[in-house]
Amino acid sequence: MYRQYGYDFRNYAYSSLKRRIHYYTQRLNIENISELQGKILYDPKLMEGLSNVLSITVTEMFRDPSFFGAFRSSVIPYLKDVGHIRIWHAGCASGEEVYSMAILLHEAGLYEKSIIYATDINEQILEKAKEGKFPLKKMQQYTKNYLASGGTKEFSKYYSCDEKFATIHSFLKENIVFAHHNLATDHSFNEFHIIICRNVIIYFNKQLKERVFQLFYESLTEGGYLGLGSKESLIGSSYSDKILEVDANNKLLKKGH
Amino acid sequence: MKLKTKLFIGLGTVLVVLLLISANVFYTFNNKNKNMNYIMDEYFERVRLANLLESNTLNTARLTRDLILMETNELNENYLVSIEAEKESSILALETLSNLTADDPKAFEVVNELQFLLTNYYEVVEATVEKVKIGNFETARVTLLEDNAEMRYRIADRLDHLTTLEEASMEQALENSVQSYQNTITFFLLSAIACFILVLSIIFILSRSISKSINRVRNVMRKLPHNSFENLPRMEVTKDEFGEVATAYNEMAVALENFSSNEKNYKKSLEEENWVKTKFGDLATKIQRSQKLEAFGNLFLTNLAPNVEAAFGAFYFQDENKKSFSEIASYAANAESNLGKKCFQLGEGLVGQCAADNEIIVLEKVPEGYIDIKSGLGSATPTSLIIIPIEFDDKVIGVLELAKFSSFTPLQRRLLEQVCNSIGPNLNRITNHMEIARLLSESQTLTEELQTQSEELQQQQEELRTINEELHEENRRTEEKSNELEIIKEDLEHKNREVLLSSKYKSEFLANMSHELRTPLNSMLILSQILAENDTGNLQKKQVEYAQTIHSSGKDLLNLINDILDLAKVESGKVEVYPEQLQLNDIKAFVERQFSPVSKYKGLDFDIVIDKNAPSTIFTDDQRLKQILKNLLSNAFKFTNKGSVTLSVEPGTKETNSKMIFSVVDTGIGIAKDKQNLIFEAFSQVDGTTSRKFGGTGLGLSISRELSQLLGGYVTVESVENEGSTFSLYLPDYENNQTENASLLVAATEEEQLMIEEAPSQISDDNLEQIKDSITEDVNEDLENKNVLIVDDDMRNVFALTSALERQNMNVIFAENGNQAIDILSDKNVDIVLMDIMMPEMDGYEAMTKIRNNDQLKDLPIIALTAKAMKHDREKCITAGATDYISKPVDMEQLLSLIKIWVQK
C-alpha cells in the first residue's frame, strides 16, 4: 500500500489498526485481509475508503473544556508578548478544535496577529473542516463545553444556523490555513509557538510517536507550548525531559524552561 | 605556719601593744588628776584655817577693845559669849591645823608656836575681861595695850608665815604635777613610735610570706603550655592554703591531661569516621541519580574502587529468578581474559557463597593467577580479595567483589561495609524505579488504547447514527415524495391549466413585444447598413466602422430576440409536433449542405459518419430535428478553431430509450466538468467572455434541449477541456402519448423558467437581505409549531420578540414575571424559554433556580436575556440554571440560531 499509494500506516498502533481493518473488511463483506489487500491494490477508491476508516475523526469544540481553560490562563499570557503567533493543529479532523482555538484567540484579542495551520492526513475531513459546519444538535454540547472552558462571551455570536447546520462565522476562518500533512511521513513546515496535537498519537506506536515528538520538538520555538490529548503523554519518550509538563492534568507542555 | 595564724598573730600583737599603751596613759593621767585635787583641797583648807584664826584673833581683839572702851560695869554678856565662841573656833581650827600639818614639820612647828601664842593671848584676854568686870578699866587698858597688842602681832606674824609656807608648798606641788605630765607625754610618744615600727614590720613579714606563696603558684601556672594539655607542670604541696591550691591544681592538671589524650583519640576516630563518611557521601551523591542498574553499577565501581585502592572490581545483581547473580558492572576487568565469571548460582563459587550466607568473605592470599590484572605494561595477580553481600529487607540482592595488591585496611573495610550496608535501598529504588517506569509506560499504552477504542466506538456510533438517520430520512422522503407527487400531480394539473392560460398571455406578449421590437430594430439594421456602405463616400473610416458595429450588434440583438421567441414558444408548449417518417439520407444531405461552406471557411474537417447498423428512417418532426442538429453543429463550429467536426449517426439502444443517436464531435475548446450542467441553462455560457469571443446568444443549447424533449429524446454532453466535446442526441420514434409527458415536462421547465425570470427582477441591492431572509424563513421547519415562553415585563420587548417568532410559525406564550412563568410551565408544554433577567417580583435568576428545582424541567432549554452583559452576570445566569444567554438588544438572527440549536431533541 505504501509503495502503491504512499500511505504509511505501518507504525500505527497495532491493536487499533487490526480492529479498524477488521471493521472495514466486514463492511465491505470481504473474507480476509489478503483479499482486501489484493482489492485495494487495484482500486484506489477502496484505498481511500480504508484510509478514511483508519482515520478516526471524533472531535468536539472545546473538547476537554479544562484544557482550554488552562490554555486561557497559562498560555494566552505568553502569547500576548509574541509578535506574530503561529499555531499548528496537527490532526485537526473536522476543525472543531481549530475553531475553538480561533474563538479563544479572538476573545483574547490575539486572533488578528495569529495564523493557525490546521493539518490532517484525511483530505475528506479537511474539506469538512474548511466548511466549518456542524450539526445543530452537537452545538448544544459545544455550548456547554464553551461555558465549561471558562468562556464568558456569547457563544451564539460565533455561528449562524440554517435548518441543519450551524456555520462558524467567516471572520473566524480568516486566519486559518487548512492543509494536508501526514505526521508519519512529512516534515516540519515552520516554527510554531503552539502545537496542538490531541488524540492523534494514541493511534501511533512507540516508534511513530517518537518521530512525531521529534517533529514537534524541532518545530516548536524555545518556550513554545505543546498541547496533547487528555490520555496522552511523553512518558517513555526521550523527549520527556526536553518538553516539560507545565500542567500535567491538562497536558500542557513547554519546550525548554 | 598557716596564713590565718600568721595574720592573727601579727595583727593581735599590734592590738595588744596598743591596748597596753593606752591603759598606761589612762592610769597615769587618772593618778595625776587625783593627786592634784587632794593637794589643792589640803592647801586650801590650811590656808582657810589660817585665815579663820586670823579673823578670830582680830574679832576677839575688837570685842575686848569694845568692852574696855564702853567702860561700863555692867558687863555685856553678849560680848563675853562672842569672845568665848571666837576662842572655841580658834582652838578647833588649831587642832585641825595641827592634824593637817602632821606630815609637814615646818608647818607643824609654826602651828605649835601658834598654839602657844594663842593660848597666851586668850589668857591675857581673860585677864583683861576680869579686870573690866571689876571695873578696873585702866589696868585692863594697859594690859591690853601692853600685852595684848604684842601678842596679837606675834600671832599675825606666825599666821603670815604659815600662809607663806603653804603657798610655797602649793607651788611646789604644781611644779611636780607639770613635770610628771611631761614625763607621761614623752612616754606616750615613745611607745607610739615603738608600736608603729612593730606594726610595719609585722605587715612586711606577712606580705612577704604571702606573695612568696603566690609567686610560686604563678610561676607554675606560667609554665603551662599554650596549645596542648600534655605533660603539664606540677606544684609543690606546702602546708598552708597554697598547698591546697596546689593540690587542686595538680588534680586539674591530671584531669586535663586525661581529657586531652581522650580528645586526641576521639579526634582520630572522628577523622576516620569523616573519611568514611565523605567517601560514602561522595559516592552516594554520585550514584544518587542513576536510574538504570548497569549505569549504577559502573558508577558505583568506578567511584568506589579507587578509594579503597582496589585494582579489580565486579558487581553482581540478583537475577529475576532470585536464584542466581549476574555481573552487571566491572572495574578494570579484562575482556579477553574472561576475567571473573558472569553468572553465579546461589552458593556457587565465592560470590554465590557470599550471597547464600549473607556474610563478607575476605581472602588474604589469593593463589597465583586467580585474577590477572593487566595494565599496558604487564599483568599481576592481586593478593587480597573481598566479597561483600548487599542486602535489602534482610535478603541479599547484590554482591560486590574487589581485589587489591595489598590487604584491605580496617578503615577501607569499614568504608566498604558501610557502603554495602546502605546501597541496598538505592538498588531497590532503582529496580523499583525501573519497574515503575515499565508499568507507567505500560499503563500509558493501555490508557491510550482505551482512548482509541472509545474514539473508534464513538466514530462507529456516529456512522451508525448517520446511516440510521439517512435511512429514516430516506423512508420519510419516499413517503413524502409519494404524497408530494400526488399533490404535485394535482398541482400540476391545476398549474397546467393556469400555465396554458398564462403562456397564452405570455406568448401574446412576446409576439407583440417582438413585433414592437422588430420594427425599430429592422429600421436600425437597414439604416446602419446603408451608412456602412458609405455610397457617398463622405464618412470617415472610423465612422464606417461605427456603423458596421451598430449593424452587427443589432443583428445579434435580433437573433437573440428570435431565439428567445423560439424558446418561449417551445416552453409554452406552443410548438406543435408534426411527426413523419424521415429518411436519414435526407437529413445527411441537409446537414452537408448547411455546414460544408462553414467548414471550408474555418478550415476544419467536416465528416458525417453513419453506422451501417443505423436505421434508415425515424418517425419524428423534420423541422425540429433539423433545428436541433443545426444548433449542435453551429455550436461545434463556433467553438472549434482547429481540427475537425464530426457528425456520427448510430443505432439507438434499449437502455438509452432511443432509436437513433446523433453525435456531434468536435476538437474545440471543450467544457470544464463543473460547467457541463450549466450550458443547457438559458442565458449561460461557459463564461461571460465566450459570447463576446464566439458570438451567439447562448440559447442554442437550451433550445435544443427543449426541442429534444419535445420529441421524446434528450441531449447529453461529454467533454474534456481543451480537447473537445461530444453532444449526443438520443431520439426515439415519436409517440403520441408523449405529448402529455412532454407538456408536463414543459410545464415543469416553465416553472423554472418563470423562477429565473422572476428572480432577477427582485434582486436589487436593497432587497437582497430580505430575500435571503425569506429564503431561510421558508425552510425553517425546525421552529415551526414550537412553543416558546417569553418571560419579560417589558411589553415592547415581548411584542418585538413575539412578532419575530410568530413569523417563524412558532407559538408564543408570554409571562410577565417569574411566578407566572412557573405557573405556565407547570401546565403547558413549552419547548424553550426566553428569560429576561431584570423583572419585578421575581427576577430571572430566581425564576430559573425555581424552574430547575422541578425535576421535570431539568433539561428545559432556558435562554437568558441579559443586559449588555457583564461577565459576572453571565456566570450568574449559568449558575442559576440558564442553558445559554444572549445580550440585549437582541440580534434576531442570532436569537433564531440559538433557538434552533436548543430546540434540537
Ligand SMILES: C[S@@+](CC[C@H](N)C(=O)[O-])C[C@H]1O[C@@H](n2cnc3c(N)ncnc32)[C@H](O)[C@@H]1O
Ligand atoms: C481523533 S481525531 C483528533 C481530532 C482533534 N485533534 C481532537 O482531539 O478533537 C484524530 C485525527 O488525526 C488524523 N490523523 C491520523 N493519522 C494522521 C497522520 N499520520 N498525520 C496527520 N493526521 C493524522 C486523523 O485523520 C483524525 O482526523
